[in-house]
Amino acid sequence: MWIDCEMTGLDLSKDKLIEIAALVTDSDLNILGEGVDIVIHADDDALANMPAVVTDMHAKSGLTDEVRASTVSLEEAEQRVLAYIKEHVPVAGTVPLAGNSIGTDRGFISRDMTALDTYLHYRMIDVSSIKELSRRWYPRIYYGQPAKGLAHRALADIKESIKELQYYRRTAFVAPPGPSTSDIAAVVAELDTQSGAD
Secondary structure (H helix, E strand, C coil): CCCEECCCCCCCCCCCCCCCCCCCCCCCCEEEEEEEECCCCCCHHHHHEEEEEEEHHHHCHHHHHHHHHCCCCCCHHHHHHHHHHHHHCCCCCCCCCCCCHHHHHHHHHHHHHHHHHHHHHCCCCEHHHHHHHHHHHHHHHHCCCCCCCCCCCCCHHHHHHHHHHHHHHCCCCCCCCCCHHHHHHHHHHHHHHHHCCC
16 A cells, blocks of 8 residues: 655644545555545645745646645545555455555544544555665665655655666565575574574
């Protein structure tokens, strides 16, 4: 389950959730369905108090104008996202939430969309964590990653995150079907020996 949000800033104490998108993929990262992308109305005060960098970003993407024109409430957006998710994930808490720096999005979802937050699994797959590990362990993979489009729109950002995880799966992870059982046992034995020596 992939979710991305756009907000008026990153401060949970004052900023507003203004766009949310969701896509579901299977375990091989194939997208299931069209997804959902919803622009949520916010008042002019919320938009006027955005940091300059966020104001510029949302103006360039067209999101600010769409937010002003939207009549969708947080509650309606939550119900539409849940309806899409339930089409593909009928049992709550069975699929981890995925995205880039997804903890930030999860914070706004937890604050503003409690039914959605409750439906999601508590575990999360954060592509940015894999990126940071690649930067440290496999610099060639990190520096060779596909360029990001930097659309700063929720659905486009999800599609980029899926593409990014597909890239890391093919470059940083062991190719399917993975290591043999004996290879796995050898790694476990080596790690157990190392931890026993400490």
